[in-house]
Amino acid sequence: DLFWRSGHRIELTYDEAGWKRAVELMNATDVGKAQTDIELAIDALKAQPGLDGGIASIGYCFGGLLSYHTAANGLVDVAIAYYGGGIQNQLDRADEIEVPLLMHFGEQDSHIPLEAVEKIAERFENNDNVEIVVYPEAEHGFNCSHRDSYNQRAAAEAHGNTLIFLGQEL
Numbered sequence: 201d202l203f204w205r206s207g208h209r210i211e212l213t214y215d216e217a218g219w220k221r222a223v224e225l226m227n228a229t230d231v232g233k234a235q236t237d238i239e240l241a242i243d244a245l246k247a248q249p250g251l252d253g254g255i256a257s258i259g260y261c262f263g264g265l266l267s268y269h270t271a272a273n274g275l276v277d278v279a280i281a282y283y284g285g286g287i288q289n290q291l292d293r294a295d296e297i298e299v300p301l302l303m304h305f306g307e308q309d310s311h312i313p314l315e316a317v318e319k320i321a322e323r324f325e326n327n328d329n330v331e332i333v334v335y336p337e338a339e340h341g342f343n344c345s346h347r348d349s350y351n352q353r354a355a356a357e358a359h360g361n362t363l364i365f366l367g368q369e370l
Contacts, residue, residue, distance in 0.1 A: 202229060202234055202237070202262075202263070202266070203225045203229065204237075205229075205233070206225055206228060206229075210225065212225075214344070214346050214347050222262075226262045229262075231265075231266070231269065234266055235266070235269055235270065235273060238257070238266065238270055238275065239273070239275055242255060242270075242275050242276065253370055254276075254277030254278065254369075254370040255275075255276045255277055256276055256277060256278045256279065256280065256366060256370060257270040257271070257275070257276045257278075257279045257280070258279075258280040258282070258362070259280070259281055259282065259284065260282040260283065260341075260343065260344070261282070261283055261284070261285055261340070261341070262285060262286075263282075263284075264281030264282050264283055264284025264285065264287070264303070265281070265284045265285055265286045265287055265290070267279045267280060267281045267284065268281050268284050268287050268290065268293075268297075268301070268303075269290070269293070271297050271299050271301045272293040272294075272296040272297055273296070274296070274298060274299065276299060277299055277300075277369070277370060278299055278300045278301070278302075278365070278366065278369045278370060279299060279300070279301045279302075280301070280302045280303075280304070280362055280365065280366075281301070281302070281303045281304070282304045282343055282358065283304060283305055283306060283309060283311070283312055283340050283341065283342070283343075284303060284312075285311055285312055285340075287303070287316075287320055288312075288316035288317075288319045288320050291319070291320065291323045294323050294324060294327070297324075297327065297329060297330060298329065299329065300329050300330075300331075300365070300369040301329060301330045301331070302330075302331045302332075302333070302361065302362065302365045303320065303330070303331070303332045303333070304333050304335065304343070304358045304361070304362075305317045305332065305333070305334050305335070305338075306334070306335050306338030306339050306340055306342045306349075306351070306354065307334050307335060307336045307337060307338055308337055308338060308339045309338070309339055309340040310339060310340055311340040312340065314334075317332070317334060320332065331365065333357075333358070333361055335351070335353075335354035335357060335358065336354075337351065337353075337354070338351045338354035339351065342354040342355055342358075343355045343358055343359075
């Protein structure tokens with residue numbers, strides 16, 4: 201619950217009002233504090249008996265940016281970012297990425313321009329731990345079946361790529 205500091209059990213919808221509220225909450229979120237929350241959640245997970253495999257973070261939109269930071273902080277064994285907005289503005293952390301990282305982007309994303317994705321790809325072109333996949337005709341939120349931007353083909357391909365990635369890296 202990334203927004204717990206702003207309210208109890210916040211539920212967001214995919215209509216215009218829900219999107220507006222999500223942006224407000226995202227802009228009000230202290231990323232450092234969110235990373236502390238994520239670290240505490242990972243520590244609690246690691247303390248569970250029977251955890252034999254590695255830990256992955258998977259985030260969507262703002263969560264994709266947080267998954268990127270989680271990878272840079274070395275908190276997980278692998279990380280996945282679905283249309284992680286703002287990663288192109290956080291490339292000063294690129295050298296901190298030592299775990300496998302998979303990033304999914306939509307070619308038609310109206311929130312993350314293709315130029316931003318190209319900037320990310322250029323920064324990571326010599327890092328074998330980082331894989332970037334761009335899905336043709338996919339818009340921001342292409343993986344969410346509750347949104348108008350849902351793209352079944354891109355979502356299925358991204359899901360398959362994610363499962364392969366996790367299978368290879370964990």
